[in-house]
Amino acid sequence: MDLKYNASYEAFRQQVVAFLGEHWPAPDSAGDSRAEKEAWFRRQAIAAGYLYRGVPREFGGSEQEPDILKATIIRDEFSKRRAPMEAPGIGNMMLVPTLLECGTQEQKERFIPKTLTGEYHWAQGYSEPNAGSDLASLRTRAELVEGENGPEWSINGQKIWSTLAQFAQYMFVLARTEPEAGKHAGISYLLIDLKNPGITIRPIKQVTGGKEFCEVFFDDARTPADWIVGERGEGWKVSKATLAHERSSIGGAQTAVGLFEKLVELAKGVEYQGVTAIDHPQIRERLVTLEGYVQSHLYSSYRQLSMAAAKQNAGRIGLMNKLINTNIGHMVADIAKDLINDAALLMPPAKGRAEGDEKWLNQFFGSLGVAIAGGTSNIQRNIIAERGFGLPRDDAE
């Protein structure tokens, strides 16, 4: 057991630090806007082998040998210097890995490079009003019809909870193409240009007042026949290939540590029952109790990271990371609401807009969203019990 990196990794870290010293902040010649500077920096970082390490060069990635420790060093050093990482969003998180796994050469060439650079924004079309946790019961239909330029899919139905769909150009959609086949076997994975006719996007106002999610309505919306990923009826399997590529737990644990540190800073700056909050025995006890969970999650992630690096299977802990993160978020919210005192009467401000303590209400409400998005906490518990423990599945499934 050794929490230090060995000499060759330390040398790699020095290379990353030197690279950042030269390239970030980007020079004025890189462009005028922040977006131009970020795009320039990403190109340099790809050339140096630091971003999109799993994506082949022919599709715009840097095609490096997988090395989870190097990836961790890159993320640590980039975030210390606040340098841009891989372009955020569901396109890079989910679509690119899916296309790499299941897409045609043409689909890869057409979509991956511009998704990497952040030019293409994607929305996810999975959930429906009556297909949430039970996603495979989805009813949006797609049928092949003859269009002006050959065969096309005609899509009819409604999707919901599509994050930032109002700003996206494309969507990946799960639709039922084989109505006679079984629940899972009738689904295909389609891509569609959201500018096409027959598509209505309606943002949903959420509990915080913000609008990060959308309803998307399809009324005979068309997409070319070959914009299908994988075969007809294999969409469920294709969508699972994406899940396997979702980010590992490691980032989650570091986020939890960062959130805990901010909470401690908050406690140092506010009053609680007449004393600085951090000096109050109740607050100290609650913070240390929370820290037990946070540090467990951190060192558990170190263990999982080490096991991944050693090509060992960490077992059922991998099924638990989301719930652990969610639980920590709830505990942070619970303490934060007491620390901010009567600022808890206010609306959470639009993100990044306010300096007041009420900004913690974004974490307070956001922790509720985390508990739902990407599989609710109760669904996570089912998964742990059934896949982790091997308990018998519910008849409803």
Add this chain to the structure above:
Amino acid sequence: MEFLLSEEQLEIQDTVKRFLDKHCPSTALHSYFDDPAQLPEAIWQGLVEMGVPALIVPEAFGGMGMTLLDLAIIAEVLGQAAAPNPLLGHTLATQALIYAGSPAQQEKWLPKLASGECLASFATAESGNWLAPSLSCVNGNITGQKQHVPHAEHAQLIVVALAGGRYALIEQGATGLEISAENVADRTRPLASLNLNDCPAELLDGDCGNAAEPILNTALVLLAADSFGGAAQCVDMAVDYAKTREQFGQPIGKFQALKHQLANMAVDVEPMRGLYWHAAYAFDQEPETASRQAALAKAHLSDRFLHVARETVQAHGGIGYTWECDAQIFIKRALFNYTFMGNAGLHRKRAADLADW
């Protein structure tokens, strides 16, 4: 960067585990539990033969000079089996000699402690006070009371914690030493009170700075490790029971309410292995963080072990409330781990104070 046990560590952990599978299955555990006056001789001899008491003793004194992590991973396995054993008190006495003994005292005692020729224990608690002992040794004699001394009746040597961070040795059979068994709940680690009446004692007079801290941290790390093993076993027991017990014509593990209860238990338990590993690692490699990490680990792991042990009783229904069910032994061990050397409130307060907040 490698936060994993080494091949050798996994091997010794596995050796002890296989030994306990054989010598401390549920039936044997219950017979030990029902006869706490006996030293669990077969288990202790087995640990001695596997070299466990020698692990952390320096090589110069017949030990193996290994780390606290090496010992903590054994404590985990002992906790998993709820094994009756005198290792805790013996180890704390060993640490007292390592950190506070003179070379002559170390030369005399450590080889015997390492070989198991001499079983030792450690006395610190006074009326609920674990961390600030008040007794003193006057003219080679101690007068006063100590409580909660593990396996005191079987120890040939007892290290007594004194005021001012001093320690003294008392040998079994000394005049003025009166030992009375306490009516404890956890009979796998029976405790006794000492009544010392002008009892002859030998001060540890080495030059080892502040020995109290590493001795306390050793106790906290071992209790945290034991708690991880116990809590993990509780989850396994509850899951096994959910698979085999049938009601309403199906295994109860098919009911979502129980699935969720079991999942919540595992979500508490699985990640905390890393916290105790790190506390042991800090003791060995990062002395500046060792005290805080030990306090945090003991508070968190013993607290969660106790919670999960309670849930385990519930998950077993009526049988869980009986003497014959293993769950009753685990919940009592959990209560011991939670309370011994100070409960979670005390160590959370210490962790906050040590955090520079």
